[in-house]
Amino acid sequence: MATLKLNQKLKRIEIQKFELDNDIVFNYFDNLPANERDDKLIRALYIGVLALMEDRISAFLSKTSNELGTELESLKMIFEMKKELFYKSTIKGTLAEDEIAEFLNEYFIGKKMNDRALLTGNAAGELPRNKTGDIICRINGDEGIKIAVECKFDKSIKLGTIDSKDLFIRKTDTAWSQLIEANANRNSKVSLIVFDRSLVDNSILKYCENVGYIPEIGFIAIIDSQKGDYNNLIIAYMLARDIAINARNVELDKDILGVLVTRIIKDINEIRSIKALVERNIDTNHEILKQIEKSMLLMEFNQKYLNQFLETGTLTKKDLLDFYMGDDVKGQFKLIEKDIISL
Template sequence: MRIDHKLQRIQVDSFEISDELVYRFFISLPENERETALLRAIRIGVLATMEDRFSAFLSKTTDDLGVQLENLKLLFDMKQEIFHKTAIKGVAAENDILEFLETYIDHFHLGDVVLLSRTSKGLLKNNKTGDILAYVGGENSGKKVAIECKFDKSIKLGDVDSLDIASNKYDTAWSQLLETTVNRGANTSIIVFDKTLADASIQRAVDGVTYIDNIGFICIIDYEASDYHNLAIAYNFARKLALRKDGKNIEVDFVNMLIQRLLKDIRDIQNIEMLVKNNIKNNLQILKNIEKSLLSIEFNQQYLMKYLEDGYLSKADLLDFYQREDIRTKYKLISKDIEGIETEEHL
């Protein structure tokens, strides 16, 4: 293992592990997801190792670790549940979503303005629904898209017929979309869920993004992976709906078909990108191996010529031949140059 302080990287050569649990986990994944899963596993392992209570727990259960593994899993699940339920995560997610939308708008020169509105009251009495407000084409355009972020499991999909008049619990994705639109005086709205927290009814009905006629867009993002491409699709459609002037009804099925086509294209691109990145890494490793072999051939030829010319090799020569410090130094320089190519590819 080597630590590159300049690039802030950990380098491990010829890593191999023989563990049935690890093997079964990775063999169950598609090939293009294994590298990402490995990086996540390393990060989680490092975080766990840094956690004193986790380390203390392991040290206490060394002898009966197998029995306690289930307890460990329960502790981890509890910590995750507490984390997902905290208001802090919701606030952080709203800020990150706002930053993403600002970057998206700036990149495509849309001229929209997005602002946090979660702390301000809207048009409905004592109501703050609608965490982010997007002014399409500028603050004076009169066209608005309201965005509600839901990072909890309490919201189901719902529909008009699902309201029980005997119950005060009527919050659903449908109702929240309508409430968001009315409360912020918007043309349409988007409700955003995290894929790890969305209710099963939403997961079944929404494949990334879905448009509900005259209500708005339901969008599922991967917050942990900072993957907001579904939100980009939803926002792009929503702002175009807000800019419509003719007032004609739109074909909901056609909109959803377009959305699904876009989602498929994006997934295909992501798979291709993963394959390209893997090929780049493989080719760079091949290049390293070629350079190493060429250096070794050159080095061996030098000592062969020396032996043929002088008829012998001194003990100092034999030591140099054995240690190969000169070739080692040259290879390190070449290896850094090749790694520089890899760094440029990521920029």
């Protein structure tokens, strides 16, 4: 019986009993809350169908049909496809805004917060014909307490400090100008600008590698969308949220606030640097273990054929082929490699 059937009347796909033995897929769904898995499965299926509709991708898959290379090459193809889609200038801005708004709303729901991220789309704000401020976050559902989020996946945007601004040249967008403009245009308490690590100017990276705070101007968050890492966005948002909530009732000393936030961000960046070092160490140790296991398997494999040769004085053509190909070693190493990766 076929696993997949098409219901032509209802225009639906019907899937019978279905199981999939794949570590990557299992680990992804295992890390999701149970109530999100069905929705993510439908989205994964939809994205996969879109990918298969591309002639270039279909041709690519047909060329990598050998059992050993298919999984690795397919993963590479998916990454390249996502990167290609992301870098298309016509859609990368919209993609960024949609993904960030969706991520924030999922975070709010997961943390049982009453905040809401709303896309402003093409709607102008307080300033005539001005659309700066891609997302408005209403804190606890209060329209009077808002954080304006500007998404700038654009390498041409520089930091733009006040002392570097030349009033006599043509106006260009900078991180400073976009933060100030978003705040004014969306009438928000605090503004936040988001950059992607693969599309950010060096002047901004020199100022902050992860999260930055410009006193009286706003926050900078640098995410890595290709790796799905939005942690810096959450850190910057929660800091901005605290300021936005307390700005109503407390007369803040901005100098002291600047010192406090700068120190918090410094400590956060140090922790993230330590985490990165630990992760690199883990990866390195995994590779060392793999090389040790490979060497041990090869010694045992070579010893087996050496003993056979010493006992019989010869090797058959089949023995020589098996020795050359080493398929037994490859199969054994695959099992060992899985155990090493799971450490």
